Amino acid sequence: MQNIPAMLSVGEVARRSGVAVSTLHFYEAKGLISAERSGGNQRRFRRGVLRRVAVIKVAQRTGIPLGEIKAALDMLPADRPVSGEDWRRMSAAWRDDLDHRIAQLTALRDQLGSCIGCGCLSMEDCPLRNPADRLGKDASGARLIAQDS
Template identity: 55%
Template sequence: MVEVMTISKHQPLSPGEVATRAGVAVSALHFYEREGLIESERTAGNQRRYHRDVLRRISFIRVSQGLGISLARIREALDSLPDDKVPTKADWARLSQGWRADLDSRIDQLQRLRDNLDGCIGCGCLSLKSCSLYNPEDWLATTGPGPRRLLRR
């Protein structure tokens, strides 16, 4: 028999309730909180309680991580959301639109990797001088060996 949780619309959620609803471990909630991605309040007994809007934030975090977005970028995005109201669909759309160029660039990079992979695996060179996958567009090699970015031009 499956136990069904009944939660009041305005009642704060316990870490276990949030973890169950969001499909994450309680330790993930604690990690997200330490990283400044979500917030909780404390009861008189010093137990964490979360507002229901944290479920949407956790979903956003998980989807963003699945896309390869860094926690720092996710935190920046979440920090741009309004504090005084629950984020709207337009707020979430604005955030995802901001990452579109980054995702398009990564898609392009992965497609180039896919298209050139046969030749790379076939040659096995991984040459710093000639491999277009290992060292693409290496203009620094023309300036000589060593840490060229640290020297002034």
């Protein structure tokens, strides 16, 4: 029978998770994961950190901000790995945000061809999106996209 270590070094976590050591240090500094210190002051991680790192990576790929990931992980006990039920709860909470961002991106994609496609490329006086530069009279900046969503 193979001897499975109770604690993993930062290098072992990096190798097994596919995340750079510097990224693990960053996650630790941000409070997303935690390590204990050995007698020689080396980081040692509980095996459950591998599941936490997997959750962080998947959530980041979907565009969830690190602050929201941390808030979700903070709701879980630190002494056990993330369970399937934990993941279902977290992902359900993030689903509405993802659906909203998908809708915003779809609307933006659908507007690109009709607006810039006219060929005028005018930021001040687009007859479709900003006739007579009415937006410029109110304030500066790109506000129209946020108003449409």
